[in-house]
Amino acid sequence: MSSDxxxxxxxxxxxxxxxxxAMTRRTATAALFTIVPAHVLGGQAGTAPSxxxxxxxxxxxxxxxxxVRECESENVVALCDVDEAFAGQTFARYPNAKTYRxxxxxxxxxxxxxxxxxxxxxHTHAVVAMAAMDLGKHIYCAKPLTRTLYESRLLAETARKKxxxxxxxxxxxxxxxxxxxxxxxxxxxxxxxxxxxxxTNRPIWPQGLAxxxxxxxxxxxxxxxxxxxxxxxxxxxxxxxxxxxxxxYDFGTGALGDMACHAFHxxxxxxxxxxxxxxxxxxxxxxxxxxxxxxxxxxIRNRVLPLPETFPHSSVVTWDxxxxxxxxxxxxxxxxxxxxxxxxxxxxxxxxxxxxxxLYVGDQGVLLTGFSGGEHHLLPESRAKSFAxxxxxxxxxxxxxxxxxxxxxxxPAASCEFTFGSLLTEVAILxxxxxxxxKSLDWDPxxxxxxxxxxxxxxxxxxxxxxxxL
Numbered sequence: 001m002s003s004d005x006x007x008x009x010x011x012x013x014x015x016x017x018x019x020x021x022a023m024t025r026r027t028a029t030a031a032l033f034t035i036v037p038a039h040v041l042g043g044q045a046g047t048a049p050s051x052x053x054x055x056x057x058x059x060x061x062x063x064x065x066x067x068v069r070e071c072e073s074e075n076v077v078a079l080c081d082v083d084e085a086f087a088g089q090t091f092a093r094y095p096n097a098k099t100y101r102x103x104x105x106x107x108x109x110x111x112x113x114x115x116x117x118x119x120x121x122x123h124t125h126a127v128v129a130m131a132a133m134d135l136g137k138h139i140y141c142a143k144p145l146t147r148t149l150y151e152s153r154l155l156a157e158t159a160r161k162k163x164x165x166x167x168x169x170x171x172x173x174x175x176x177x178x179x180x181x182x183x184x185x186x187x188x189x190x191x192x193x194x195x196x197x198x199x200t201n202r203p204i205w206p207q208g209l210a211x212x213x214x215x216x217x218x219x220x221x222x223x224x225x226x227x228x229x230x231x232x233x234x235x236x237x238x239x240x241x242x243x244x245x246x247x248x249y250d251f252g253t254g255a256l257g258d259m260a261c262h263a264f265h266x267x268x269x270x271x272x273x274x275x276x277x278x279x280x281x282x283x284x285x286x287x288x289x290x291x292x293x294x295x296x297x298x299x300i301r302n303r304v305l306p307l308p309e310t311f312p313h314s315s316v317v318t319w320d321x322x323x324x325x326x327x328x329x330x331x332x333x334x335x336x337x338x339x340x341x342x343x344x345x346x347x348x349x350x351x352x353x354x355x356x357x358x359l360y361v362g363d364q365g366v367l368l369t370g371f372s373g374g375e376h377h378l379l380p381e382s383r384a385k386s387f388a389x390x391x392x393x394x395x396x397x398x399x400x401x402x403x404x405x406x407x408x409x410x411x412p413a414a415s416c417e418f419t420f421g422s423l424l425t426e427v428a429i430l431x432x433x434x435x436x437x438x439k440s441l442d443w444d445p446x447x448x449x450x451x452x453x454x455x456x457x458x459x460x461x462x463x464x465x466x467x468x469x470l
Contacts, residue, residue, distance in 0.1 A: 023315055031128035036322050053408055056137075058103045058128050061086035061242065064119015066093075067169065070401040071117065071140070078110045085221035086242050100288060101223050103128050113137055115165070115408050123251045124229040126151035130470050133158050138165040138408045140401075143261045144253055145418065145425040150461035152429065153448065156422035165407035167400070167414040170261050170423030175399035177374030178266045185270035187390035189378060190362030193271055197359040198263045198370060199335035202255035207247035207337075208284070208313040211344035212237045230468035247310045252309030253432050255336040258430040262372050263358055264332075265416060267436040268424065270360075271330055275445040276319040276427060283312035284337065293460075314339045317431040334431060344368075434457045 048318035056078040057068040068076060068090065080100040081087035091099050100106040107113070115138035118128050126146045129139050139159065145168050146152040159166045172178050185193060218236040220225045226232065227241060231250045238244075246252035267273065314337020321330040335341060340353050344366045347353075356371035365383035369376055397403055403414040416424075426445075433456055434441055441450045449457040464470075 011136060022112050039399070044265040051409070053138075053405065054112050055115050056080065056110060056113045057090070057117045058106070059118060059120030059124070059142075060090040062119065063116065063169070065090040067119050067140060067142070067401075071405060074405065078106050078113060080106045082224075082226040083219075083222045085219065085240065089202045104131060107131055107135060107137075115139065118142060119236050121245045121251050122147040122226075122253055122257065123231045123245075126155060126470060127230055127468060129155050130158065132166055133162060136162060136164070138404075139418075140167050140169070140404050141418075141421075142169045143421070143425070144168075144257045144428055145421050146463055147251070147253055148428075148459075149426050149429045149448070151470065152422045152425040156418040160416040165404060165414065166418040167404035167407070168261065168416045168418065168425070169400075170265055170416045170421070170424070171400045172262055172372035174400040174403055175373060176199060176396065177370065177372060179373075179392070179394045179396060180376065181266050181369050181373040182270040183390050183392065183394060184367060184376060185360055188362075189365070189387055190360055190383070191360045191364030192328050193330060193360050193394075195273075195331050195333070195359075195361040196267050197333045197335070197341035197361070198260070198267070198371070199340050199353075199357060200255060200259045200263075201338070201355045202336055203247060203311070203313075205244045205247050206239070207254060207311045209239070209247065209310045211309050229464065230464035232465055246413050249309060249311070249357060249466050252311075253429065254435065256311070256315070256334060256431050256435065257425075257428050259336075259371075260334060260431065261416075261421070261424040264424050265420070266369075266429060267332065267358070267360075268420075271321075272324050272327065273321050273330065273332075274324075274423070276321050276332075276430065276443055277367075278320040278440060278442055279317065279430045279434045280440040281315055281317040281431065281438055283315035283435050283438060285312070311432070311435060313337045315435050317434055319431065321428060344379055346383075357391050358434055366449070391469065429460075 048190070053074040054077045055068070055074050057064055057069055057076065058080045060068055060079050060081050061083055068079070075092045076097050078100065079087070079091060079097045080103045081090070082101055084091070084101070090277070094307070098110065110221055116128070116132040118125055118139065118141040120128060120142070122144060125141055129141055132139060145155060161193060205345065215235050216237050222241070224236045234240070234250065240248060240251060246258055252258070316339060317334040319332045320402055323329045323330065333341060341352060341359060344359065344361070346366055358369045358371060360367040366379040368379065397415060406412070407414045407417070430443060436459065437453070437456050439453060439456065441456055442452045444451050448460060
């Protein structure tokens, strides 16, 4: 794997990098579908054994365990996790599935696998997915799709070339709430939208930390080298595994990478957004307050601590998107760590914003929704009274996991397949780089670089640890 992010600027990756409006609209509409059960068409209820997929799971101790359970109507034939104790309950649930520590060994031995479910930490999504896709396996992957932008671009391009069925784990992309929000915005509930504000209650894991100095013994049930995979060499510590890896640059993408895709998919579909032109961020820095004795009086000195290893306690990130046909340019704002946007002037007196949510600010009003759609509130009250909710025009889904399983069997593409999932992931990763640099970065999606900041461009495709490559 080269460290030059420009290596993926082939015509195919250029086309994907732009994600023009037509492609976004096709993805948004063609991928939304309804699966009709066989018994409705006169067939037998249920699935014949011969029609079942042979599934494998990699990283099945936490979220991956839930992904596998949602797909256990199929045949779960193999399971892989680097931590036997952490994944013990999942291993026990499927006693007929063969178990492995190394996904490479599993893929080599289990020739009959049709599809792979990936629930590992962010830093190993790409290597597992690429190894499986090279063998023609369909993929379900945790969000964000990858830890780096180059990885995300490559996975989407590979899935498209090989015509594989894919899905990123944005469960709300199949929800009724997300469809309703998209219909309301497209129907002009607030007129032309120029700003969107999204905020979350994350992180719920530690961020803004210094790297642990003490060493810990590696549990006998854990292969730490396999857990690290392509990430830099680090001593084992519970500050990373099994839960808090998300806050570290080496392994995760922080609150933004973890949660943005859950809210952004609605925004991108409703507004036909593609790649941004610019991204910027401001973030908290850890400050130590020191008491000093100065001429017999106490004084406080604030010292900013450099912690270049983890994402910040809280941040505000802004992306600028160009105008699309008659639609105006859009500014998308993200807030985490307890920070919220300003309360809209049209908000009733005494009301506060919820802990998570989304604001669509248009020239005729403001739409307040839940983080992943739903809970629609139009502001001001006069706009709520004059607006008639639109008819349901978008196709509904039989379910997030059902979409992917049907796609694996030759059905329509799932609603968050890798072309669309990669776009969401790329936008989130651009934001994480802005968090790390706290600069305003111009973005060139075709050449995959920040023209005004070569140092920030290096973060798009950092090198892998020796022995690992895509």
